[in-house]
Amino acid sequence: MPTFNDSMSQQAQAPIPIVAIEHAAEHVGGVVTIRGWLYNMRESGKLLFPIFRDGTGVMQGVVSLKENPEAFAALKGLTQESSVIATGKIQAEPRAPGGCEIHISVVEVVQRVPESNPYPIQLKEHGVDFLLDQRHLWIRTPRQASILRIRAEAVRAARNFMDGQGYTLTDAPIFTPAACEGTTTLFEVNYIDDQKAYLTQSGQLYVEATAAALGKVYTFGPTFRAEKSKTRRHLTEFWMLEPEAAYAHLDDMIELAEGLVSAIVQSVVQNRARELATLGRDVARLAKIVPPFPRISYDEAVKVLQKAGNPAKWGDDFGGDEETLLSKEFEKPVVIHRYPSAMKAFYMATDPVRPNLALSFDMIAPEGGGEIIGGGERQSSYETLLRRIREANLPEEAFQWYLDLRRYGSVPHAGFGLGLERTVAWVCGTEHIREVIPFPRMLYRVYP
RNA sequence: UGGGGCGUGGUCCAAUCGGUAGGGCACCUCACUGUUAAUGAGGACGGUGUUGGUUCGAGUCCAACCGCCCCAGCCA
Incomplete structure (x- = not known):
């Protein structure tokens, strides 16, 4: 919990900007909030690579269990197309698709897609008739x-x-x-x-x-x-x-x-x-x-x-x-x-x-x-x-x-x-x- | 409306000559500190478009119907 003085000093600072993913690269080095959906997630041990989309583009996030157990727990097992608001620092990263990624510090799951009825569209191949129905x-x-x-x-x-x-x-x-x-x-x-x-x-x-x-x-x-x-x-x-x-x-x-x-x-x-x-x-x-x-x-x-x-x-x-x-x-x-x-x-x-x-x-x-x-x-x-x-x-x-x-x-x-x-x-x-x-x-x- | 093609788990596909319907992905569990539609191991769910026919036996052959795709006509 922040102390009274902490919140006072935060108020004195500029608020965290909400940015569209298409403009995220302009904020390298800064902390921003993105609002969107979980497009996909890759896991590697105690690292999660959630891919967010917000309609303007997609951006990879990264969160480690060691550095940020709360955000890790919130994202771990999150289902495709669940809606999320994520805050973190934008960093240039050649290993990330798109050239930069967001190091997640805070995650809010707005709505979790239930496992019992997962999002029907996969990242892999589909037929035309199915896609038109969807x-x-x-x-x-x-x-x-x-x-x-x-x-x-x-x-x-x-x-x-x-x-x-x-x-x-x-x-x-x-x-x-x-x-x-x-x-x-x-x-x-x-x-x-x-x-x-x-x-x-x-x-x-x-x-x-x-x-x-x-x-x-x-x-x-x-x-x-x-x-x-x-x-x-x-x-x-x-x-x-x-x-x-x-x-x-x-x-x-x-x-x-x-x-x-x-x-x-x-x-x-x-x-x-x-x-x-x-x-x-x-x-x-x-x-x-x-x-x-x-x-x-x-x-x-x-x-x-x-x-x-x-x-x-x-x-x-x-x-x-x-x-x-x-x-x-x-x-x-x-x-x-x-x-x-x-x-x-x-x-x-x-x-x-x-x-x-x-x-x-x-x-x-x-x-x-x-x-x-x-x-x-x-x-x-x-x-x-x-x-x-x-x-x-x-x-x-x-x-x-x-x-x-x-x-x-x-x-x-x-x-x-x-x-x-x-x-x-x-x-x-x-x-x-x-x-x-x-x-x-x-x-x-x-x-x- | 003509010509051609295709209908198999949620999805994408396989199934020899007509002979036990199977795999990938998705979903769940576990492992993994740099993944790139991650990978590896395990688990659960679940299907032959409909109706009829041939046959000892039909996903497979035949007929009709339904649905979809492509091409042509017409147009932007």
Whole structure:
């Protein structure tokens, strides 16, 4: 027990700082408190090596029975993922993973995981199905936590970039009266008083309205597609960032897309180096992602594919194989522009020089990252747009507000949609998109 | 929705030709003062997705169903 004088002198000193593990190395030689969970523990005789994690990183602790029997007793036999608050001196230690470790002097166990029902996720191998069932716990592992931090950094970088370019965030609704992509992939919901509504597939139509109101705008939010696709690059719920600008043309949007993607990548490289290292990502490849990106026309892309032995012919859309083949030709994301309009959405503008082409573009990420952006110039003529809506058998009444945008001061305008998860999956180098969103929603999976 | 693959203790896997269902990890105990997903010794728990069929005998062969994975289509 400290004497009265001891506690007086302690009060005169600075209090022990509570630090995040990611900043622990800045406190070498000092005493700090860390608050987190027991990630793992190794034992060696009368020495314990508890590994703590706090969400910002992991750090090894060390405690010896001889020097600190109380802390030793508190940690001895402590179960994985028990929550703990530990205080001790940070010391540089080449033998410790991470370069420094904490010499524990005081330990408080906040909650002890009972032996009768131990933490289900081991440090060793697990199958995908099991891990997805345990997603609420899986996100505690260093790899998953790193991915989620990179996702957050990507979002921050994207919004900073858009705001810096003079774009205003204008959120689009999630309940919508009609489709804006294919009608077969709509999630239908019962709205009030037997009305039907649908979860949005894209903020596109609404962002065209706000572009006419504010000039340069973007939306960022979740979108929903009931696609029956079980591939490594599909989610039924995913986040999209969709810029739209009045008086903008195709090339303006390609330039904006290049700037946006490189801003995201460079921001992650600069601010999330530790997390990229945890993932084992090749940072040198990411560092090269700066504008300008290679741009090829659809015509040229078909020739590139044919030269590489792919059976693609003019008029075909590109699938996963074709995307991978094209992206291998370049170290940076590649922009493919002016697709045949037959394969594009009803609202796409046609090329005045070659009316069978749409003023559209896709951006394909390198290293097999797939399509991360799709966009282009919109159809600004009232008559053409109405005809397209009728040709697509879309409910005309539901699109009256959208047609108003062409009745009242229609202007050339363009935009695109960036798939957040596909972008983050590429930046992280993850094999499957399901790892880059906290709780993935996929075909036949809505738990947890 | 098509094509292919797979379902075995909590978890990751093995089981020859159809012939006694087994191991690693996790959990518990002990040893070890520098471990690196520690190691060594011991212990406890516990299983063939479901239904039916063939057979003396089925984890294994057959059929249907259920679930999962990968690829394709569609897209971000």
